[in-house]
Amino acid sequence: MTDTLPPALPAAIDESRQWARLMGMAMLGAIPHDGVNREALTPLDRQARRLLVTWAIEAGLTVSIDEMNNLFLRHEGTDPTAAPVLSGSHMDSQPSGGRFDGIWGVVAALEAVQAIREAGLATRRPIEVVSWTNEEGGRFAPGCMGSMAWSGHRPATTWDQVADGAGITFRAALDEQMAAEADLPRRPLGPQPGAAPFAYVEAHIEQGPRLEADLLDIGVVTGIQGSRWFLVDITGQSAHAGTTPVGLRRDAVQDMVRAIEALNRLTEDPEDVLRFTVGRVEVHPNSSNSVADRVRFSIDLRHPDAAVLTAKGDAIAATVQSAVKFCTAQVTERFTAMPATFQPDVPAAVEAAAAALGLRSLRLASGAFHDAQFLVPVCPTGMIFVPSRGGISHNPAEYSSPEQLAAGTRVLAATLYDLANR
Amino acid sequence: MTDTLPPALPAAIDESRQWARLMGMAMLGAIPHDGVNREALTPLDRQARRLLVTWAIEAGLTVSIDEMNNLFLRHEGTDPTAAPVLSGSHMDSQPSGGRFDGIWGVVAALEAVQAIREAGLATRRPIEVVSWTNEEGGRFAPGCMGSMAWSGHRPATTWDQVADGAGITFRAALDEQMAAEADLPRRPLGPQPGAAPFAYVEAHIEQGPRLEADLLDIGVVTGIQGSRWFLVDITGQSAHAGTTPVGLRRDAVQDMVRAIEALNRLTEDPEDVLRFTVGRVEVHPNSSNSVADRVRFSIDLRHPDAAVLTAKGDAIAATVQSAVKFCTAQVTERFTAMPATFQPDVPAAVEAAAAALGLRSLRLASGAFHDAQFLVPVCPTGMIFVPSRGGISHNPAEYSSPEQLAAGTRVLAATLYDLANR
Numbered sequence: 001m002t003d004t005l006p007p008a009l010p011a012a013i014d015e016s017r018q019w020a021r022l023m024g025m026a027m028l029g030a031i032p033h034d035g036v037n038r039e040a041l042t043p044l045d046r047q048a049r050r051l052l053v054t055w056a057i058e059a060g061l062t063v064s065i066d067e068m069n070n071l072f073l074r075h076e077g078t079d080p081t082a083a084p085v086l087s088g089s090h091m092d093s094q095p096s097g098g099r100f101d102g103i104w105g106v107v108a109a110l111e112a113v114q115a116i117r118e119a120g121l122a123t124r125r126p127i128e129v130v131s132w133t134n135e136e137g138g139r140f141a142p143g144c145m146g147s148m149a150w151s152g153h154r155p156a157t158t159w160d161q162v163a164d165g166a167g168i169t170f171r172a173a174l175d176e177q178m179a180a181e182a183d184l185p186r187r188p189l190g191p192q193p194g195a196a197p198f199a200y201v202e203a204h205i206e207q208g209p210r211l212e213a214d215l216l217d218i219g220v221v222t223g224i225q226g227s228r229w230f231l232v233d234i235t236g237q238s239a240h241a242g243t244t245p246v247g248l249r250r251d252a253v254q255d256m257v258r259a260i261e262a263l264n265r266l267t268e269d270p271e272d273v274l275r276f277t278v279g280r281v282e283v284h285p286n287s288s289n290s291v292a293d294r295v296r297f298s299i300d301l302r303h304p305d306a307a308v309l310t311a312k313g314d315a316i317a318a319t320v321q322s323a324v325k326f327c328t329a330q331v332t333e334r335f336t337a338m339p340a341t342f343q344p345d346v347p348a349a350v351e352a353a354a355a356a357l358g359l360r361s362l363r364l365a366s367g368a369f370h371d372a373q374f375l376v377p378v379c380p381t382g383m384i385f386v387p388s389r390g391g392i393s394h395n396p397a398e399y400s401s402p403e404q405l406a407a408g409t410r411v412l413a414a415t416l417y418d419l420a421n422r
Numbered sequence: 423m424t425d426t427l428p429p430a431l432p433a434a435i436d437e438s439r440q441w442a443r444l445m446g447m448a449m450l451g452a453i454p455h456d457g458v459n460r461e462a463l464t465p466l467d468r469q470a471r472r473l474l475v476t477w478a479i480e481a482g483l484t485v486s487i488d489e490m491n492n493l494f495l496r497h498e499g500t501d502p503t504a505a506p507v508l509s510g511s512h513m514d515s516q517p518s519g520g521r522f523d524g525i526w527g528v529v530a531a532l533e534a535v536q537a538i539r540e541a542g543l544a545t546r547r548p549i550e551v552v553s554w555t556n557e558e559g560g561r562f563a564p565g566c567m568g569s570m571a572w573s574g575h576r577p578a579t580t581w582d583q584v585a586d587g588a589g590i591t592f593r594a595a596l597d598e599q600m601a602a603e604a605d606l607p608r609r610p611l612g613p614q615p616g617a618a619p620f621a622y623v624e625a626h627i628e629q630g631p632r633l634e635a636d637l638l639d640i641g642v643v644t645g646i647q648g649s650r651w652f653l654v655d656i657t658g659q660s661a662h663a664g665t666t667p668v669g670l671r672r673d674a675v676q677d678m679v680r681a682i683e684a685l686n687r688l689t690e691d692p693e694d695v696l697r698f699t700v701g702r703v704e705v706h707p708n709s710s711n712s713v714a715d716r717v718r719f720s721i722d723l724r725h726p727d728a729a730v731l732t733a734k735g736d737a738i739a740a741t742v743q744s745a746v747k748f749c750t751a752q753v754t755e756r757f758t759a760m761p762a763t764f765q766p767d768v769p770a771a772v773e774a775a776a777a778a779l780g781l782r783s784l785r786l787a788s789g790a791f792h793d794a795q796f797l798v799p800v801c802p803t804g805m806i807f808v809p810s811r812g813g814i815s816h817n818p819a820e821y822s823s824p825e826q827l828a829a830g831t832r833v834l835a836a837t838l839y840d841l842a843n844r
Contacts, residue, residue: 094707094709094711094712095707095708095709095712096660096706096707096709096712096715136709136711137710137711138707138709138710138711138712141710143711165708206665207662207664207665208662208665208666225664227664229710229711237817238518238816238817239814239815239816239817240629240630240789240790240814240815240816240817241697241699241701241722241724241816242629242647242649242697242722242724242788242789242790242791243628243629243630243697243789243790243813243815244630244697244813245694245695245697246691246694246696246697246698247694251699253682253700253701253703254682254686254700257679257682257683257686260675260676260679261679261683264676264679269668272667272668272669273667274668275663275664275665275666275667275668276668277663277673277710277711277712277713278675278676278714279663279675279705279707279708279709279710279711279712279713279714280705280708280709280710281675281703281705281708281717282708283701283702283703284518285516285517285518285560285701286517286587286701286702286703286704287516287517287518287558287560287701287702287816288559288560288563288651288699288701288702288720288721288722289516289558289559289560289565289651289699289701289722289816290516290517290518290560290699290701290816290817291699291701291816292700292701293518293817295703298710299710300663300664300710300711302663302664366664366665367662367664367665367666368662368664368665369664391665391666392659392661392662393661393662393665394660394661394662394663394709394711394712394713395659395660395661395662395712395715396660
């Protein structure tokens with residue numbers, strides 16, 4: 001690798017163009033304190049995609065979308081029939097998210113391909129920049145719907161009835177966005193028979209504190225910890241807050257408190273590796289002088305070890321059932337992603353590219369899930385991390401500097417150039 | 423009293439007309455299982471008010487509204503300058519409420535006045551039927567805004583900035599409704615100097631199990647337990663659910679759980695008289711894979727003894743502060759109604775009316791708060807309860823039979839006739 005990296009390529013990465021594009025994207029859904037709220041399949045999402053398409057067309061790429069609204073920008077190879085190298089991430093954000101999670105991986109892939117072209121270089125294989133639909137899962141849970149459907153992990157119609165907070169179904173939102181993008185050429189969903197990508201590379205901010213703490217430039221990601229998502233529905237009885245003795249109530253809020261306490265005990269981990277989060281709570285009727293008759297809350301459970309994730313996750317339903325005292329409870333698992341280990345090819349290429357560029361890298365696993373984990377069964381897969389200030393993410397304060405991001409994009413460009421010429 | 427009740431008056435109470443009116447009102451905002459969702463200052467509220475106005479005009483009453491949108495229907499006395507007797511309740515419901523809470527008190531007062539007129543009887547004093555604005559406080563907290571402003575307990579502009587779940591302010595909703603009712607004659611807000619009502623009588627369902635359990639017809643209400651409402655705002659930091667170690671989080675949901683546990687201990691009452699309710703919870707950003715940075719929850723605390731209510735309520739802020747572990751908390755008291763004791767006049771008149779009608783009555787205090795408690799400083803005040811099936815209220819299953827309601831309305835008519843001829 002070292003001797004095949006043309007010096008013109010890293011030099012062609014335009015740090016200020018990439019930063020300007022990220023800041024421009026951050027205007028679409030800007031919220032206070034530099035945050036972004038641009039959820040999947042919203043008008044803001046459409047605006048962001050249009051902007052990306054404009055840049056791609058200016059850069060000479062060809063645009064297409066599939067039935068899941070995954071968006072592809074293709075750089076042609078000298079052998080157009082060769083299996084392409086795929087690189088990208090997602091453009092949707094958390095409802096109270098930052099300016100880099102997801103969007104940088106898409107903008108970086110475009111910047112890398114544009115740099116290859118502007119440096120006058122060619123690649124044997126085509127390179128396709130991809131933006132996967134609804135990675136975050138904030139509006140429509142679970143996340144990674146676009147990559148799950150594309151990779152055949154789940155059928156494309158799996159989430160038709162999933163509704164957002166306003167009652168709009170994923171199917172309705174998807175149909176609306178597809179109609180709004182009817183002018184974009186269509187491509188079939190997923191890798192076609194005998195035409196799997198040669199490799200998939202995703203650039204992303206670390207969303208953890210490790211690279212910053214160790215003064216490193218690049219994370220060579222070796223795999224992704226597993227995640228299991230659950231919904232807990234507690235059903236009691238609504239009653240008047242002033243007249244109903246506490247002892248006669250079937251109060252769903254109080255049983256939620258009991259259930260979360262019991263789950264805290266179940267997920268206690270002295271090593272602090274197991275991640276247990278209740279991030280979403282919906283109370284009905286949500287009136288201050290009515291005892292709640294229904295509560296729904298989410299559970300996000302993660303661990304890098306499949307055995308731990310299986311054991312703890314499988315114990316959740318029974319833990320909730322024995323904790324609720326006056327109500328009934330139902331626990332539904334709605335997303336499962338077992339820990340993923342990347343094939344050695346892409347991490348090795350990333351590591352070599354970082355070394356060739358004189359950057360300090362570290363092999364590490366991802367705490368967050370990413371579209372990349374659904375690519376593992378399809379083709380050699382890997383990810384490139386850059387440092388996140390304070391390890392903060394899913395928050396307006398999320399930050400990586402223009403220099404850190406440009407360094408990551410140089411590694412991505414070198415990796416893509418390497419893989420696309422194999 | 424007994425010898426002044428003309429037999430034509432109870433006979434003129436039309437049980438089926440009253441039931442039909444209640445069932446008609448229940449169609450405006452009908453929700454499954456016979457429930458009603460007709461919150462204050464909504465289009466449904468306006469429809470219900472129009473319907474009431476139609477009935478009032480047919481019955482020969484004159485209609486007016488004040489700047490708080492309180493609605494008055496006046497039956498003229500033979501001495502129009504005499505202080506009027508006031509009777510009514512409210513027409514708004516809980517978001518998941520029933521068909522009788524509030525609305526029956528308004529429909530019953532209209533039925534009572536209409537019966538007086540149809541029986542060919544006259545009263546020396548005018549009788550005014552009133553519907554107070556936003557008693558429930560479900561959409562705009564706190565409740566009883568209309569009666570609080572009318573009685574001078576709080577200025578009419580106190581709640582201008584209070585917003586509902588959709589961000590609409592009370593002021594905007596009030597202005598919209600006043601504009602929609604611009605054709606109705608206006609009257610000044612509150613009792614005018616030297617023109618306080620002679621008495622106020624409010625008919626209401628019991629919302630408790632006592633009358634039903636003791637096979638009684640009528641509750642002679644002697645007072646109302648006190649209520650204190652608080653909002654607790656917990657502020658932590660949003661973070662990624664997959665990457666942020668649990669030990670490094672400032673998780674607002676977890677600190678809410680700690681606060682509620684501590685409040686449960688503070689409000690533990692072996693006699694089960696103290697009522698502590700967390701009925702409303704709002705989580706931000708409310709995304710299943712983000713640690714919550716903000717939680718707001720409501721506290722509704724009630725007790726018939728002012729000393730207990732003061733001591734427990736005053737301890738809430740410190741209890742929350744010492745319970746939260748990683749976040750900051752702010753506790754705001756937003757509604758206070760100390761226990762109210764009715765002057766003897768109206769309860770005595772209600773008791774005599776029930777006896778004259780051969781109904782079994784019981785003196786009891788109200789567990790729920792009512793507009794009546796804000797009338798106590800203004801004029802002699804009282805309430806009439808009828809049994810609630812199973813004591814259930816603030817719930818679609820709320821029920822009192824046509825016969826039980828008609829009996830209550832006969833007592834109300836006799837009481838109003840008695841008071842309006844003094």
